[in-house]
Amino acid sequence: MSSPRIAVYDHLRPTSEATDPSPVEPGVYRVVGVGEGTVTLLRVGDADGYRVNTGEVATVDRDALAGFDPADNPDGNRPTGEKARRFAESVGWNLRAFVAGLRAHPAxxxxxxxxxxxxxxxHRALSVPESWLTAVYFLGVLGVVYLGARG
Known part of the structure; x- marks a missing residue:
């Protein structure tokens, strides 16, 4: 990789053909800092290119960038099946937490x-203005939402 063109938010991965041992572990790295002689990298993907949150930061010499290739941004590259499964899991946990919030204050x-x-x-049993029933309805909805979200 030509180091003069490196910029913040570029994504790189160490090449497997490098003759020198790589200064970083295999994975995808985001450029988070560019100095005159060094580049600071944040590991954002594993060796397969999937997103990880490691917090690993490495500073490498610009000369070492010859052992890196450009890589795709790992954000948002999860398979559709995994996205659907995680969404369903999230909805399930949110509903469970909401019901638990209601059960914490049953009265x-x-x-x-x-x-x-x-x-x-x-309106079927009471002869009150429609606006009152609307206000009562929204007060009840807000109460349910508050109790469910508050837990």
Whole structure:
């Protein structure tokens, strides 16, 4: 790799054909600093190119960049199946935490849910202005959201 063209946010990986041992472990590195004689790299991908959060920072001489090749940014290169699985996992954990928040305060949760039901179905049994029922409904929804999110 030609070192004069190196810039912050470029991505590099050590070549496997290098004759000298690489100054860094195999993986994908993001350039986070460029000095006159050195380049600072942050490891952001494993040897297969998948995103990792290691916090490993390495400073290498510009001459050592001859043993590096350009690499793709590992952000967002996860397979679609893994993205879908992680999304489903995330939704499941969020729902579980939300229900746990409601169960932590059952009396308040029951009141909030009752307000939602009265606000939504109250026009069938109560002769009150529609705006009151709307206010009761939204108060109940806000109560449920607050209790569920607060835990």
């Amino acid at each position: 308040l949760a029951a009141v909030a849910l009752a307000l939602v039901v009265v606000g939504h179905q109250g």
